[in-house]
Amino acid sequence: MLNAIKRVLVGRPFRNDRLPHTLLPKRIALPVFASSALSSVAYAPDEILLTLALAGVSAVAFSPWVGLAVMVVLLTVVASYRQNVHAYPSGGGDYEIANENLGKFAGLTVASALLVDYVLTVAVSMSSAATYLTTAVPALYGQQALIASIGVAILAILNLRGVREAGGLFAVPTYIFMASILGMTAVGIFQAATGQLREAPSAGFTIVPAPGFDEGLVGLAGAFLLLRAFSSGAAALTGVEAISNGVPNFKEPKSKNAATTLLLLGVFGASMLAGIIYLANAMKVHIVLDPATELLVNGLPLPEGYIQSPAISQIAQTIFGPGSILFFIVVAATGLILVFAANTAFNGFPVLGSILAQAGYMPRQLRTRGDRLAFSNGVLALAAGALVLIIAFGADVSKLIQLYIVGVFISFTLSQLGMIRHWGKHLKLARNKTVRRRMFKSRAINSIGFGMTALVLVIVLVTKFEQGAWIAVLAMVILFLIMWSIRAHYDNVAKELAVDEDSSPRALPSRVHAVLLVSHVRKPVLRALAYARASRPSRLDAVTVDINAEETAHTVADWEKLDIPVPLTVLASPYRDTITPIMEYVKNMRRDSPRDLIVVYIPEYVVGKWWEQLVHNQTALRIKTRLHFEPGVMVASVPWQLKSSEEAKNLQDIQ
Known part of the structure; x- marks a missing residue:
């Protein structure tokens, strides 16, 4: 009976010779590996706005400058990772780069950071998708945790059926999301240029500043709040590293196709993020952490039961009209892309888990492919971790986002430092001038990437540590120790079972x-x-x-x-x-x-x-x-x- 249920959900098993048929062309690889970074426009602008709102309405006007800083970092990281995929096409990504160039300690640090961040990617994306669903169907409000949990289970089943099958399913909605956001941005810019752009539904609300910010962004506290808003918006970069981990899933030429996908990710991601932040600022979209206490209308608290809509939802409602077909298309596409964003982690986590298992740092059950040539045990482990977080935090995006991006910037920083070491070692051996010139260029790009990601990492740790980032750091430390102990166990078992003089076959x-x-x-x-x-x-x-x-x-x-x-x-x-x-x-x-x-x-x-x-x-x-x-x-x-x-x-x- 269980086998029959498995066949219905997962499908018939694939032979080993079917593996080449599961590889992805660029048009499918973009939605599979880049959906996490692309979908960040659904929550990164909201996090910037609600963080700045702590200092009142005047502080929200700084959101375009914060968004611009996030886009600069995004494009720099994309350029840096294009060098990574050419140098390390095996799929080890940041872990392989750090392990080979900086040592086992750095490699395991990157691995633990990425594994924790993949779990958070699923939890944050699914929780955000559940939030968007409740804005379209208010009757579901309060059931976000249940909705997100069901979404994780469905996504796990789809990935157990195989990477290519899941990717083909996700391609069309991802492109619809990109088209809807870019189209909405174009219409909004046209309305702004012709004086037809209206204010958002929340524009008339007064924001009550948090204690200590009554005079806006002034002094050290104001600068700290700007940095905190930037670190929250930097969630837009999560998912960039997944492409370097998934290079083996691309069709030939693998490195070139992966680099092209990274370029498309950078262009589309930056464009959509810029459009949403511009329109949110032009329409005076006001988003706060607790609408019941931080928003006033005509000097009075908001009516009981008021549901705060995300930025994209308010923008679409203002541009296309509430209840219009285009409004529902934008909201539905955004909700779907947030679900599919979790699929980026479902492709990155199992591959990284398999590589770590082959190195002896994870249980060997994660090493092999399942019936459909996907790393099934890795898929199940990721789904279980995400469900724990969703249930523990009640699918609250504002709480989960504080744990987010710490791990990914640790991996960004160490991988870029590893790439600098990589190019330095190869420059000592290279004699061809053209090759050396190309290596110098790549090292310069990775050096800029290292400096920028290291700075962002410091900002994230300083501004988010007390907000909940310490939980993610603690999880990384625990996971690091677990993996180190697993490797020690396997090494001890290998020594104990090695053939010696006392174990002669005679x-x-x-x-x-x-x-x-x-x-x-x-x-x-x-x-x-x-x-x-x-x-x-x-x-x-x-x-x-x-x-x-x-x-x-x-x-x-x-x-x-x-x-x-x-x-x-x-x-x-x-x-x-x-x-x-x-x-x-x-x-x-x-x-x-x-x-x-x-x-x-x-x-x-x-x-x-x-x-x-x-x-x-x-x-x-x-x-x-x-x-x-x-x-x-x-x-x-x-x-x-x-x-x-x-x-x-x-x-x-x-x-």
Whole structure:
């Protein structure tokens, strides 16, 4: 049944030779890998506006300058990452760059930062999408966490079906979003130029400044608030790094196609961000953290039940009219792109997890591809982490955004420093003037990128640490320690299992002592007895535990009645415990003959229904678990197929 459900949700498995068919052309790669950065125009302007609103209406007028600073950083990072994808096309991205050029410590720092940021990308994008849905359907207000959780589950299922299939599904809505935002911006600019642009619904509201900002952006507090607004708007850069991690998913020539996709991301992302911030400023869009206490209308608090709409929603309503088809297209496209933005993380997280697993820093289950050639375990791990955050923070974007972008700027900064080291090492070896000139240019771009991202990282840490960024930093530290300990465990196991002089293949145990566990004299026990005798051990004993005197006597009588040429030993159990007497028996054998190999034969039922497993084999499972910790002891499970198992097998063959 579970297999049938899996096939309906995920689809039929793909052969290994289908892997080249899952690679993405540029037209599909753009919505798959760049949707996170493109979708940031749905919440980055809001974060800039509500942060500046703490200092009142006059401070909101600075939003275009803050937006301009964010766009400069965005274009610089895009230019820097175009150098990255040419130099490191293997898909390791920032982790590989930092690990190779700065050492394992830096590489693992980048990896932990990116993994945490990928989880936050899904949580923030889905929570923001749920917020946009409630603006279009107010009846759903208050159910954002449930809506976001359902969205994560759906997105996980789509990605389990394969990268290309998910990408093809997301391409059209992503392009509709880009067209709707750019089209709305063009119409808004035309209306502004012709004097037809109206004010936003929130333009008439008065913003109540927060304590300490009564005089606006003045002094050190005002400068700090500007930096905080900039760090919130810098969320627009999240997702840029996903393209460098996903280079292996591009069609040939991989590096060139990835670099072109990065260029398109920079151009479209900066254009849309500039348009939204310009229109929000021209229409006097007012957004605050708590409308009930920070907004006034005619000197009075807002009516109870007022729902604050995001900037794009207010702009679309003002330009196209409330309830118009174009308004709903813009809002729906924005909500969809926010859902699909999480898909960027669903492509980056599993690939990075696989690379880390191959290096021994993550569980090896993340290393392999699933039925549909996607890294299924990585997809499931990301979905689980995002659900925890969504539920814990109630899908509140304003709270989640404070945890955001810290990790991505750590990876930005270390990867750019690694690229500077990379070009420095290669310049020492290069002799061709043209090649050296190109390397000098690339190093200069990465140097500018390093300086800018390092500055932004400092700003983000200073302005966001107390707001919640410390939680993300703590999560990175914990994840770093976990990965370091996993690698140490794998290294210790490899040393322990390495072949040495004492583990020669010619070394044999002195004798083989077989032990057959008997509960009742039935067909499974007789089959296990036959297998044990066929292995020709040096000695063969059968044991049964005396839990019930009457049943034990019946078992002994049946054993003698069949005239079985193997002695049956009855183990006393005054406390009605099955496992302890067996373990004591085996330990005594080991103590008497430490060089002997002991093989314990355990008859087991093979069942066809899940509930049958609950009523069979539980004692056998506990015995096997205990025996696995005993050195010099092997466990041989002898299966007996019940009728239900044959029915289940036939059903699988039909499917």
